[in-house]
Amino acid sequence: MHEVVERILKASIEEFSEKGYAAASTNSIAKKAKVSKGLLFHYFKSKENLYIECYKHVLSWSKKKFEEFAKQVKNEDFFEFIKKWGLQKITLAIENPVYSKFLLTVTNLSPKLRAIVLGLIREALLDSREILLEKIKSVKLRRGISEEDALKFITAVFDGVANSYLDQYRDKPEELLNNLERIMVESDKLMDLIKFGILDREPQQLHREV
Structure with a gap:
């Protein structure tokens, strides 16, 4: 990628992250990137297009990180894969908080811009979902539960937990990194809850047999 374009994207991502889309200033972005405002618009045409290109850039980075992770743990079963990816997402968020x-x-x-970005997100998730759906095929699911529904539920649970930890340690990321072993233990407990539920099944089973 052209070095000037890289500078503009980096400055733009920082500006959008700090101020949000509406309040972000293309003047500030040009100043941070050390380019003229005219050159910025030469490459990206409009503020909206600049934001979209930033989102594509960050999604591409996220996808690359997931693919690298998937190769590293390709022999893990589905549940270990999901658990470790949840921890990896926490680590990546700490290492690159701006993204x-x-x-x-x-x-x-x-609404218009959100629809465009959500389309980009859905497209970016396709490859990762294919990997996860392939992994979950090895799991014996309860009758009536589809692989797609199981995947949605499990990823939603671990995404929620990861976001909870990031909120809890937002101002002390080093402490979070030091506590990854404890978080791993808690993740094991959570995975057991997902696998086996929270109810004692024996009384229900006895009642049915009577």
Whole structure:
């Protein structure tokens, strides 16, 4: 990628992350990137297009990180894969907080721009979902539960937990990294809850047999 374009994208992601789309200033972006405003618009045409290209850039980074992770743990079963990816997402968010914060700016966009970005997100998730759906095929699911529904539930649970930890340790990331072993233990407990539920099944089974 052209070095000037890289500078503009970096400055733009920082600006959008800090101020959100509406309040972000192309003047500030040009100043941070050390380019003229005219050159900025020469490459990106409009503020909206600049934001979209930033989102593509960050999604591409996220996808690359997931693919690298998937190769590293390709022999893990589905549940270990999901658990470790949840921890990896926490680590990545701490190592690159600007990207993580930028991804959340989608919540405050206009309906039109949000629709475009959500389309980009769905497209970016296709490859990762294919990997996860292939993994979950090895799991014996309860009758009536589809692989797609199981995947949605499990990823939603671990995404929620990861976001909870990031909120809890937002101002002390080093402490979070030091507590990853404890978080791993808690993740094991959570995975057991997902696998086996929270109810004692024996009384129900006895009642049915009577």
